[in-house]
Amino acid sequence: MSYIYYPGCSAHAGGRAYDESIQAIAPKLGVELKELEDWNCCGATAYMNVNEVLSFSLTARNLALAEKENKPVCTACSACYTNLAKTNVYLHKFPELKAKVDTALAEANLTYNGNVETKHFLDVVVTAIGLDKVKSLVKKPLSGLKVAPYYGCQILRPLSGEKDPENPVMLEQLLEAIGATPTKFALKTWCCGGSLMGTNDAVALRLCRNLLMNAVEDGADVIAVTCPLCQTNLEAFQPRVNAMFGTSFKIPVLYFTQLMGMAFDMPDRSLGLARSIIPLTVRSKPNPEVRA
Amino acid sequence: MSNKIGVYVCHCGTNIAGTVNIPELVEFAKAQGDVVVAREYKFMCSDPGQALIQEDIQKLGLDRVVVSACSPLMHEPTFRGACEKADLNRYLFQMANIREHCSWVHVDKGAATEKAKAQLAGAIGKARYLAPLIPKKVKVNPATLIVGGGIAGIQAAIDIADSGRKVYLVEREATIGGKMAEFDKTFPTLDCAACILTPKMVQVGQHPNIELLTYADVEEVKGFVGNFEVKVRKKTRYIDEEKCTGCGICQEKCPYKTASEFEHGMMKRKAIFMPFPQAVPKVPRIDPNTCVYFKTGKCKACVKVCEPQAIDFERKDEIVDIKVGAIIMATGYKLFDAGKIAPYGYGKYPEVYNSLEFERMVSASGPTGGDIKMKSGEKPKSVAIVHCVGSRDRRHNEHCSRVCCMYALKFAHLIKERCHEATVYNFYIDMRCFGKGYEQFYQRLLDEEVRFVRGRVASVSDFALDESEKGKLVLRVEDTMVGETRRIPVDMVVLANGLEANADAAKVGRLFNISAGKDGFYIEKHPKLAPVSTATEGVYIAGACQSPKDIPDTVAQASAAAAQVLSLMSRGEIEVEAATANIHEELCSGCRVCNTMCPYSAISFDDDKHVSRVNDALCKGCGTCVAACPSSAIFAQHFTDQQIFSEIEGVLHDVRA
Amino acid sequence: MMLKDRKALFERDMDLEFMKEVHGIPGGDAIKRCIQCGTCSGTCPVSWAMDKSPRQIIAMVRAGMRDKVLTSNTIWTCASCYSCTVRCPQEIKITDVMYILKRLAMRAGQKKAKAAQVFSKTFTDLVRRYGRNQEAQLMTRYMLKTNPLGAIGFAGVGLNLFRTGRMPLGAKPIKDVQGLRRIIDRAQQLGGEG
Amino acid sequence: MTFEPKIVGFLCNWCTYTGADLAGTARIKYAPNVRIIRIMCSGRVDPAFIVKAFAEGADGVLMGGCHPGDCHYINGNFKTFRRMPLLKRYLQQYGIDEKRFRLEWVSASEGDRFAAIVNEFTETVRALGPMQIGHEGVVAPQATEGTAKPVQDHVKHHAEPRKSVQATV
Helix, strand or coil: CEEEEECCHHHHCCCHHHHHHHHHHHHHHCCEEEECCCCCCCCCCHHHHHCHHHHHHHHHHHHHHHHHHCCCEEECCHHHHHHHHHHHHHHHHCHHHHHHHHHHHHCCCCCCCCCCCEEEHHHHHHHHHCHHHHHHHCCCCCCCCEEEECCCCCCCCCCCCCCCCCCCCHHHHHHHHCCCEECCCCCCCCCCCCCHHHHCHHHHHHHHHHHHHHHHHCCCCEEEECCHHHHHHHHHCHHHHHHHHCCCCCCCEEEHHHHHHHHCCCCHHHHCHHHCCCCCCCCCCCCHHHHC | CCCCEEEEEECCCCCCCCCCCHHHHHHHHHHCCCEEEEEEECCCCCHHHHHHHHHHHHHHCCCEEEEEECCHHHHHHHHHHHHHHCCCCHHHEEEEECHHHHHCCCCCHHHHHHHHHHHHHHHHHHHHCCCCCCCEEEECCCCEEEECCCHHHHHHHHHHHHCCCCEEEECCCCCCCCHHHHCCEECCCCEEHHHHHHHHHHHHHHCCCEEEECCEEEEEEEEECCEEEEEEEECCCCECCCCCCCCCHHHHHCCCEEECCCCCCCCEEECEECCCCCCCCCCCEECCCCCCHHHHCCCCHHHHHCCCCCECCCCCCEEEEEEECEEEECCCEEECCHHHCHHHCECCECCEEEHHHHHHHHCCCCCCCCCCCCCCCCCCCEEEEEEEECCCCCCCCCCCCCCHHHHHHHHHHHHHHHCCCCEEEEEECCCCCCCCCHHHHHHHHHHCCCEEEECCCCEEECCCCCHHHCCCEEEEEEECCCCEEEEEEECEEEEEECEEECCCHHHHHHHCCCCECCCCCECCCECCCECCECCCCCEEECHHHCCCCCHHHHHHHHHHHHHHHHHHHHHCEEEECCCCEEECCCCCCCCCHHHHHCCCCCEEEECCCCEEEECCCCCCCCCHHHHHCCCCCEEECCCCHHHHHHHHHHHCHHHHC | CHHHHCCCCCHHHCCHHHHHHHHHCCCCHHHHHCCCCCHHHHHCCCHHHCCCCHHHHHHHHHHCCHHHHHHCCHHHHCCCCCHHHHHCCCCCCHHHHHHHHHHHHHHCCCHHHHHHHHHHHHHHHHHHHHCCCCHHHHHHHHHHHHCHHHHHHHHHHHHHHHHCCCCCCCCCCCCCHHHHHHHHHHHHHHHCCC | CCCCCCEEEEEECCCHHHHHHHHHHCCCCCCCCEEEEEECCHHHCCHHHHHHHHHCCCCEEEEEECCCCCCCCCCHHHHHHHHHHHHHHHHHHCCCCHHHEEEEECCCCCHHHHHHHHHHHHHHHHHHCCCCCCCCCCCCCCCCCCCCCHHHHHHHHHHCHHHHHHHHC
8 A cells, every 4th residue: 555645844843753753653554655755844723723725825835745646645643634534525515725835836837736635644554554454463462562552633633544533442442452551541632731731731731631640540541642743742741740730640652653663573763762751651551351 | 160258357356466467468368269257356256246146147158168267276167166156167167367377476477477478378278279178977985994093193084984885994003192192191181091992993983884904004095085005905914803812911921122112212112012002903013123933933822822823923914995076184293302413312322212202101001111311310400391302403304393393392391290309490492382381381381480491402521511411311402592602511411303394294195195395294275265175186185194283183073074075975076077079980090199198998899880988977077088099080068179279379479460 | 991891792883894804715615605503613623722712712702803803813713624614514714715815914014913924924035035844944044033942842842853754954945045035025015915 | 778588487386386476475686587377397398399499489498396305296397307308309309408498396485596597597598699480480280189290290209208209110
């Protein structure tokens, strides 16, 4: 299976470990990822605030570049995913908007006809590759490891590969496939604050507090995430959460791709595990289910 | 041939006159050949309007009448009647639809007037070639079929049967009673549902004029108003209904149990069972999926104890053919599946109940004997009632389900009554208490200190933010009156599910030739003036199959439908369509193409004369055979090639000119 | 000023053009449908931090309260989690409506918009320069522009990210950054904003 | 002044005609170009009607019946459907662009859909431009009860699959 890979800006910064672990496991899964040539920032949420035409034009440039390759685009950053998918929908739904975007693209001799399919890497793994393939690659199942399956927002909403964005199951299914035990995690689709951490940290920190609390109360050993921004907010800002709420959280936050790599028994370096601020100490435990 | 055509243009108040230039249309009509008089009037359908026509027929000796007004489906009968009163054969009348098909759907006055002219010219064109026809009369079979044994079907059945006429009541389940049988109290009077329903059920069961066909489905409907032929499949109960005395010993002795559908799984029932003690008829049925005999061929515990030897494992379905003159559809509704709204946690949290489950819980004859308690056995200290679950929601049902506000209030009252110290919340978007005594009931609940929070609940979760929420179900909702988001922890959540059409409503409707709307509810002939009739003559609708309804409205509709049926019956005979097909024997080549074309096998073949013949008692006048006849030997009376060609020339008058 | 002594809101002071303006933007007309049920606010994970709930904002737009809407912190508190959008029983894309209002507020140069405005501007400037976002620069520049003191709080975080090689400081532009800038400038002009 | 196509619509009484009535009661606005002729069943529509309409100068013909399975007369619409390929071939023989003719199933509850179809078809026909009578060479068939006309026969033979074989040779 072959995709055009859109790393997104954070792949070279906050989300390096995400990018590294994806590059590591993709070949094993039989997924060919060809990085999009000369891609640009998708605009995240910031551009939407400034200028609609502009934000869609930015994403459209990436889609236009991808269209030349005529392969589906795959990204692992939820914000990038939403921007790419949403651009497709909007350009299709609002012709007058598309007209403007087209003129803008013309400035760089680009055209986009709306024929690029966009997918989140999690969707690719679970739907396109399939869990059987994943299971077949597991060498060191993460037995007994309790993982809080955190989806966050933009992988699910407004456009999602899931049947019911209110009640997603992909991540749980994947975690079970690699031998881990997903926790209930009532807040699994709740927001971590996203970029509010920059503009309104008091609010974002409280959201993170609730998520961390929920995960810890469920007895999770680690939180699995699908988005670099969630990872940074939940991990890098844990000390600030503790400072603000007098809590003492110290729970690792890893990308689902890193957990997969661990189960595939791949070297830590290749998975960027060293980039964890809060490292995962236990990798597997005597599985209560097994004992019972 | 020259005619004397009279043309009458209706203003319909401003409905037509507001868009179509009436004087221009009248002038246009006058200019058409054969038209001897053209008039306009505010409301042609009114008595003075009709008088206008009748006067002209008599004074000017009109031999054709054309009315340019609303849809013929609306007023053709009216004007045909008017003509006939003036001794002009009804089939010499033609209508041009310039309201539904013109003034109501077009904005540009010029264009609308042009189209109106074309429609009128078409009608005049057809009128030129109209021929008088004499409608045949056929006897009306005095029996009635009622589909659905809920309160609607029961009421209609009794009303009709009491008049001394035969009623066949077909019910899909093994007992009549429908949804109402599951209820405890009824709003706003709080009289117990069973107390008012069961006597009626018994009455139906014993009524000499009512034949009950329970655990049965209608499989085929043929014929037309006055003479329907219906095939009903009585699914086997593995019980001989004649022999069974309903003693119920088999039920006691049967060793195998499963979850009771009637109690929504909150209680067990046997493999041989009656849905509930008051079931009518008092005949159990065996559920082969639970009965071990069907798996292992052993047991037969029930057979051993059945004195009248009514149990017969070999018993097959039986097909019953019935003939009736009229049909009433009373197929009811289905409760919205709350599981479709994930954030409400139905099916996820044990203390989230849907409305019918709660009805059973509060019912004295239900699983808890009427006690309101949690799975733990304790009484809840706080209960949340959530309105509009699956109603007023574009993702599910756009319509308001009409009864939820009131039954939610009823629930609140019953909780207050049985768990005095419990706090009860109602979360609503709008309180809709429109019926007689309903607003007063709302007032009463306000006095009972039920907490009303105006806001649609966003989510129900067991995630606790602090001690006060631990072990509770937490509702997150905006109190829209305050404009603040609230987290409200409760012990129990009751969902006020909306009402929706049965999953197979459209399919069933097709059997009876009636259509269902996008929402799945059956479409009435006219929303105001013919609410229980349908587009198919002789088929009527009553109750929640037409739209969500409370019990009073359902019963009223049922009696209305019964009245429609009785008026049909008392006429004794009805006129059937005279516009049938007719074969010119001298032109018929005897190719028999039409024989196979006719959907009603109304065309037979005369082997001696080697020609086909139409049996006009069976012919419905669809005209399929006419279009197929290779030698133009068949006429569709009132829709002849000549009439339609002339109509075509008419609607295209402006191109030809 | 006279407004002060008024008790009621006078219809003549309502800005009905505002409502039309919002309706005119792709996705904006849907708010005509709102039945004020409050599902959006009840769903919103940050509604508790808003001075007006999303539902109230929609009501205020329909009433024509331009200033009250554009000065509310609500639109800047929205985290774009789209929870309201997938739950609204009237299928109104509330998150997109918030974007619309954010842009109108920025154009109106509202004070409340400042933080987000600076953030967005810093962000967009960086993208205009490099074609990609540089988180390190974004954070530092933004912090210094808004509240240098607040930066201290982030210092620890930044340090950790730096230590784990997650905040590279070097940055080089993408190949066709010129073409990208042309797109940006044209789009900006077409959008008639920013 | 733009070309306003004149379209003749043959609507079956039970579904499409009622659906059009619903569009009316719901006040759904649509293009005024279709002049409606009511027949009891789409099965009644003799291909000769359609040819007649074109011959009289119609720019398009719209035909509406009940959805398959919903026919008030059990299966008249199915028989109509079976005639269509032959009708289209027939139109071609007369040099009439088959895009000028459309068959649609519209139920009694699809007022909005009826309006949409009328608008769309009107635009299709507008794009095709006016029918060139004579040019597209159509002979107007006449009513033929009693005396079968050649055109008529031709249609009718084609109209009936089982006869078409011997008719075409």
